[in-house]
Amino acid sequence: MVCAVKHGTFFSFVFPSLLAMTLFIALPVASVVVQSFHAQHDQVIIEVENCGPFGCETTTKIDQEATEALRQDQPLGKFVGLENYTNRGHLATSEIGEAWRTSESMGDFLGELMNLPFYRAIAFTLTFTAIVTPLTIMLGFAIAVAVNASARMLRGPLIFVSLLPFIINPLVGSLVLFWMIDARGILGHALQFLADDPELSVKASTPLMWIMLMVYGIWHAAPFAFVVFYAGLQTVNQDTLEAAMIDGATRWQRVRYxxxxxxxxxVTFVALIQLMDNFRVFEPLVSFSAAAHANSLSYYIYTDLGGETRLLNSAAATSVLTIIGVAILLAPVLVRTWRDHKRA
Amino acid sequence: MSALTKKHPTGLRVLLLGFLVVWVILAAFPFLWTLWGSFKVEGDFFSKANWANALTGELTRTETGGSFTGDGYHGAWVQEEFWRAALNTFVVCFCVVLISLTCSTLAGYALSRSTYNYAFWLLIAALIFRAMPPITLVSGYLLPFFEWNLWGHISTTVIVLVAINQPFSLWMLTSFFRNIPKDLDESAMVDGCTRFQAFRHVIIPVMWPGVITTGLFSFLLAYNDFAVTAMLLEKENQTMVPKIASFLGTTQTKGNVMFAVAAVVSSTAPIFVMVMFFQRQIVSGLTAGAVKG
Incomplete structure (x- = not known):
């Protein structure tokens, strides 16, 4: 009886894929962790003795060449321990302690907290995830029920149209929406009309910007939930439904039970995928040029990495904290999978 | 009886229909609006005076003479060399799909047939990798890639995208191969084939539906990626999405935001065609992971 793949054969089949994942996912994670404990070398300061007619004096100046050479020589920088994590750009331990001591009310303290970039990013990311995920599931379910109740010949085109917001590139999709919501665009005009305020602009208002980002998130992800639920609706046991009907269950009770x-x-599956995807929310912030109003963990890393001075170490520290966040998010699922596996 | 369960009361039917109409408008209107607007001038697409100008094209007529203008497309494709980005995107997507499918088909087959513990752990590791935002990995790449002069090349980006693609492809193909009966390849092995020969002669002929579906999603991942392509490619090698993003930075000031609009429409067109032809595969792919639970 030939049952399982031999170890050697298994390895040779898996090797290319495993190599790719090790080199470009596992090692970069290690690289991020190492980088997060380092910082760029300080500038090299040398003392120069200037002797003039009135005697000699020593001054300090930056030795550009030596600095450059040192940075070239050790691109990783110097070891700084947890400094990248505790500084103002990240966990900001001392600033928080200070704010805790000086602020008079809880609201005061939270206000101070929102001035710190990392907490600003995590606040938006968590709010976005917590609001968009359930609403996506609800909208997706509603669309699935509606499409399932429509005429059979309409379902193909309906699924086609419904897939578009999901399949589209997130950057492009959010741009399309952003242009419409612009104060000079059709939705922007509509908003101004509804609010009766000709000066209203989403770009200028933080709450409106947050709402629009979340509207985009739901619009983008609902088709995915819809398709999954729609497939599920095809396999609902008709006999059970009929039995429930004979027993006098109302329409709502049949749906409910x-x-x-x-x-x-x-729902669990969609929620898991959505949690992972919403936690990495990134492209809409680029498209909406929302930096002034909202920041997400991914966007924070992106802005650190781009630009003139690449703040690699700061980005690395944020990345490690983000990965820890993902791990916390995934932990319940992993524990459950592990239990199922042990039982099987 | 089954006809009875299907029938909804009129009130509910109207409600569902109304909701469906609203959703279809929500899903399709932004694309139609942008497609229509891409043939207008900026003053109409972003109209301060009257939003209806985008439909009628008041300024387009006074500025260019006709109700429609291809200026945005000309500016994007010729002046800003968007064709180069399109070409790069094609190369990147083609290579990523090809390499990624080769790796993940082999691995997915082995994982589906293995009963050892490490197969389970490999899939769990893949799940964790799938959850990590790509941008966190990018911050791990930059320093080594700068040091080893790997930064900026298309080939580096292809390999990185292949790796980021692996976790998802592995899950999908493993669950697909599990549905192909083991008896098929095992009877071939009883007849004296090696594992690889059994794969080659028995599995490969029947695996195409699953591979095509996975290939579609690999293509989408490569086509839609922004984090990796924006950070790892130098300017000449840029693909379409980072190119569009760079339009926003540079051309908005010049008043040429229409270049970006035209580029957005151009980059969306292939996706429309793809959904049209492969709708069934996309739907089955989206539900494949869910059915397993």
Whole structure:
């Protein structure tokens, strides 16, 4: 009986894929961790003795050549321990302690907290994830029910149209929306009309910007939830539904006690994928040029990496903190998978 | 009886229909609007006076003479050399799909047939890798890539995208291969084939539906990526998405935001065509992971 793949054969089949993942996912994570404990070398200061007619005096100046040579020689920089994590750009331990001591109310303290870039980013990321994920699932479910109730010949075109917001490039999709919501665009005009305020502009208002980013997030992800739930609706046991009907269950009761329990595993699946994807929210912030109003963890890393001075170490520290966040988010799923595996 | 379960009362039917109409408008209107607007001048697409100008093209007529203008497309494709970005995108996507599918097909097959513990752990590792935002990995690449002069080349980006693609492809193909009966390849092995020969002669002929679906998603990942391509490619090698993003920075001041609009429409067109032809595969791919639970 030939049952399992031999170890050697297994390895040779898996090797290319494993190599790619090791080199370009596992090692970069290690590289991020190492970088996060380092900082660029300080400038080399040398003392120069200037002797003039009134005697000699020593002054200090920056030795550009030596600095450059040192940085070239040790591109990783110097070891600074946890400094990258505790500085103002990240966990800001001393600033928080200071704010805790001096602020009079909780609101005061939170206000101070929102001035710190890392906490600003994490606040938006978590709010975005917490609001967009459930709303996506609800909208997706509603679309699935509606499409399922429509005429059979309409379903193909309906699925086609519904897929568009999801399949589209996130940067492009959010740009399309951003141009419409511009104060001179059609939705912008509509908003101004509804609010009766000709000066209203999403670009200028933080709450509106947050709402628009979340609207985009739901618009983009709902089709995914829809497709999964729609597939699930095709496999609802018709006999159970009929039995429930004969027993006198109302329409709502049938949905509540037959359809929704059947879809529950799919809800977990969609929620897991959505949590992962929403936690990395990034492209809409680029498209909406939202930096003044909102910041996400991914966008924070992106802005550190880009620009004239590449703040690699700062980005590395944020990356490590982000990966820890992802791990916390995933932990329940991993524990459950592990238990299932042990039982199997 | 089954006809009875399908019938909804009229009130509910109207409600569902109304909701569906609203959703279809929400999903399709932004694209139609942008497509229409891309043939207008900026003053119409972003109209201070009257939003309806974008439909009628008041300024387009006074500025160019016709109701429609291809200026945005000319500016993007010829003046700003968007064709170069399109070409780069094609090269990147083609290579990523080809390499990624080769690696993940082999690995997915082995994972589906292995009963050892390490196969399980490999899939779990893939799940964790899938959850990591690509931009966190990018901050790990930059320093070594600068040091080893790997930065900026298309080939580096292709390999990186292949790696980022692996976790998802592995999960998808493993669950696909699990649905191909083991008896198929095992009977071939009883007849004296090696594992690789069994794969080559028995599995390869029947694997194409799963591979095509996975290939579509690999293509989408490569085509839609922004974090990796924006950070790892130098200017001449830029693909379409970072090119569009760079339009925003440079051309908005020049008043040529229409270049970006035209580029957005151009980069969306292939996706439309793809969904049209492969709708069934995309839907089955999206649900593949869910069915397993």
């Amino acid at each position: 037959v359809t929704i329990p059947h879809l529950m595993p799919l």
